[in-house]
Amino acid sequence: MACSGLLSNSFIANKCFRPRRHHKLAVPYPRSFSSSRVHLAQNLGISMSMEENGAAKQGLDVSRKKLPHVLTVAGSDSGAGAGIQADLKACAARGVYCSTVITAVTAQNTVGVQGVNIVPDEFVAQQLKSVLSDMEVDVVKTGMLPSIEIVRVLQQSLKEFPVRAVVVDPVMVSTSGDVLADPSILARFREELLMMADIVTPNLKETSTLLGGMRLETVDDMRRAAKLLHSMGPRSVLVKGGDLPESFDAVDVFFDGEEYHELHSPRVKTRNTHGTGCTLASCIAAELAKGSSMLSAVKLAKRYVETALEYSKDIILGNGAQGPFDHFLRLKHNTSTGGTFSGNELFLYAVTDSGMNEKWERPMEVAVKEAIEGGATIIQLREKDAETRKFIETAKACLKICHPYKVPLLINDRIDVALASDADGVHVGQSDMPARVARILLGPDKVIGVSCKTVEQAHQAWLDGADYIGCGGVYPTSTKANNSTVGLDGLKTVCLASKLPVVAIGGINASNAITVLGIGPPNLKGVAVVSTVFARSSVVGETRKLHSMLTEAVLKAN
Numbered sequence: 125m126a127c128s129g130l131l132s133n134s135f136i137a138n139k140c141f142r143p144r145r146h147h148k149l150a151v152p153y154p155r156s157f158s159s160s161r162v163h164l165a166q167n168l169g170i171s172m173s174m175e176e177n178g179a180a181k182q183g184l185d186v187s188r189k190k191l192p193h194v195l196t197v198a199g200s201d202s203g204a205g206a207g208i209q210a211d212l213k214a215c216a217a218r219g220v221y222c223s224t225v226i227t228a229v230t231a232q233n234t235v236g237v238q239g240v241n242i243v244p245d246e247f248v249a250q251q252l253k254s255v256l257s258d259m260e261v262d263v264v265k266t267g268m269l270p271s272i273e274i275v276r277v278l279q280q281s282l283k284e285f286p287v288r289a290v291v292v293d294p295v296m297v298s299t300s301g302d303v304l305a306d307p308s309i310l311a312r313f314r315e316e317l318l319m320m321a322d323i324v325t326p327n328l329k330e331t332s333t334l335l336g337g338m339r340l341e342t343v344d345d346m347r348r349a350a351k352l353l354h355s356m357g358p359r360s361v362l363v364k365g366g367d368l369p370e371s372f373d374a375v376d377v378f379f380d381g382e383e384y385h386e387l388h389s390p391r392v393k394t395r396n397t398h399g400t401g402c403t404l405a406s407c408i409a410a411e412l413a414k415g416s417s418m419l420s421a422v423k424l425a426k427r428y429v430e431t432a433l434e435y436s437k438d439i440i441l442g443n444g445a446q447g448p449f450d451h452f453l454r455l456k457h458n459t460s461t462g463g464t465f466s467g468n469e470l471f472l473y474a475v476t477d478s479g480m481n482e483k484w485e486r487p488m489e490v491a492v493k494e495a496i497e498g499g500a501t502i503i504q505l506r507e508k509d510a511e512t513r514k515f516i517e518t519a520k521a522c523l524k525i526c527h528p529y530k531v532p533l534l535i536n537d538r539i540d541v542a543l544a545s546d547a548d549g550v551h552v553g554q555s556d557m558p559a560r561v562a563r564i565l566l567g568p569d570k571v572i573g574v575s576c577k578t579v580e581q582a583h584q585a586w587l588d589g590a591d592y593i594g595c596g597g598v599y600p601t602s603t604k605a606n607n608s609t610v611g612l613d614g615l616k617t618v619c620l621a622s623k624l625p626v627v628a629i630g631g632i633n634a635s636n637a638i639t640v641l642g643i644g645p646p647n648l649k650g651v652a653v654v655s656t657v658f659a660r661s662s663v664v665g666e667t668r669k670l671h672s673m674l675t676e677a678v679l680k681a682n
């Protein structure tokens with residue numbers, strides 16, 4: 125439809141800048157949506173001057189960026205594992221704005237659904253109008269639509285305010301088996317909602333219900349079902365086979381009217397699956413809003429859900445059979461510092477050396493355990509020659525040893541290994557990855573230490589978001605080649621200038637530890653050692669000796 129310059133600005137704002145949806149267009153779903161009004165206007169053949177003119181009159185900045193926007197029309201889950209709450213989290217996790225129209229409020233937890241209060245259809249209509257008339261929604265995702273009236277209201281709203289795509293998750297029964305939609309809406313679903321859907325995402329139970337009780341036992345059955353559902357109107361169908369018996373992996377069948385795709389993913393063994401359907405559909409909607417093609421959106425959404433399930437498989441929330449999962453992949457972040465690193469952890473800092481452990485035929489895990497039993501308060505894995513895969517495995521094994529003692533485990537240099545093993549943090553030097561970049565990659569809760577020999581470096585470490593600095597070499601060392609020394613004076617100067625806690629390193633042993641800690645500045649929190657702890661046969665014995673010296677130094681200072 126061409127827009128004439130005679131049309132009013134409000135018409136332009138409401139209609140012209142939304143690409144109209146035409147049902148059953150033969151063209152594939154656009155790969156990339158233009159996101160700015162200007163670009164859309166160009167796509168639709170509207171002259172820039174008219175756009176600018178209209179925008180100027182409305183006080184809009186035509187160059188502003190538009191957020192991809194999903195509107196979810198669904199029920200609230202008080203337990204926040206599914207429904208509106210899952211949709212909000214999924215969209216946020218995928219970087220997409222999500223507005224909400226609530227169709228029902230459920231009293232729900234991990235055990236089941238204790239109550240449902242349906243929102244009056246006029247009020248659902250009012251919510252829809254409020255959002256759709258104002259906020260440039262890209263994609264509508266539907267979840268729990270508990271009454272015929274609400275389905276009708278939605279259908280009318282979408283006629284009045286067309287959006288780029290509609291994702292229909294035909295929620296009828298919750299994962300705990302509770303019925304969430306009046307069975308009489310089935311017919312309406314089939315006649316109206318499926319017609320409007322760009323994709324419908326039923327699980328096996330919902331597929332069977334939509335198809336009048338069809339038995340679904342094999343992937344071939346799912347293919348047949350996808351075709352039948354497709355004939356009811358949606359542009360694409362994703363039949364989710366998570367509940368398919370006797371399959372090693374989870375198989376979903378995608379059908380777009382022409383091609384079938386079997387999408388396989390490993391089955392994640394977990395009770396925390398509440399909300400997977402809502403999340404998958406929201407994530408598809410979010411990816412469509414960002415500009416993905418339908419098949420890419422489905423693949424991205426599946427991968428995201430798999431990752432979130434895997435990440436959350438051990439978390440415990442609620443007493444019921446089905447727990448929620450963590451959309452932000454963070455609950456499992458099991459830092460022994462709990463994101464509150466104080467610096468006191470630096471008291472006796474044991475830094476490993478594979479050469480020294482090999483000499484004594486000591487597996488890394490044994491060395492780490494002995495150091496902790498001797499009194500080490502923080503461990504750094506400094507494995508210069510380790511192969512990446514082996515390093516990750518070792519780090520994971522050492523984390524299992526450290527965490528029961530609440531001792532943080534950091535990784536030397538290798539941010540990738542820290543990320544892959546979910547270690548508590550990293551230590552980087554002046555020629556390693558900048559702490560500023562490591563902070564972005566690791567997030568706010570991981571511990572980052574930086575080696576500093578000067579006041580300027582210490583200041584920069586603080587600016588970059590580090591948690592502590594390592595200052596040395598205090599004395600000459602044979603552990604690190606060509607390491608320049610700063611001496612006790614250099615250490616003191618850096619400590620006095622540093623806003624961060626400091627650990628001294630380089631040539632420190634049980635004989636000089638009292639002198640080092642005795643230099644005074646309160647932010648000098650401890651000593652880091654390699655050979656003193658790991659160069660001899662008894663790690664536990666050497667660590668204990670050092671620990672008692674450090675304790676003596678503290679007692680002396682007080």
Ligand SMILES: Cc1ncc(COP(=O)(O)OP(=O)(O)O)c(N)n1
Binds near residue numbers: 473552573593627
């Ligand atoms: C606690 C602590 N302080 C300093 C260092 C040295 O780090 P860096 O300068 O990056 O040298 P390498 O250890 O990577 O050789 C450290 N590892 N730990």
Ligand SMILES: Cc1nc(C(=O)O)sc1CCOP(=O)(O)O
Binds near residue numbers: 631656
């Ligand atoms: C890894 C390292 N960094 C240093 C620095 O000065 O930044 S000194 C050093 C080696 C410390 O080993 P030892 O305790 O055996 O002397």
Ligand SMILES: [Mg+2]
Binds near residue numbers: 536537551552553556
């Ligand atoms: Mg380094």
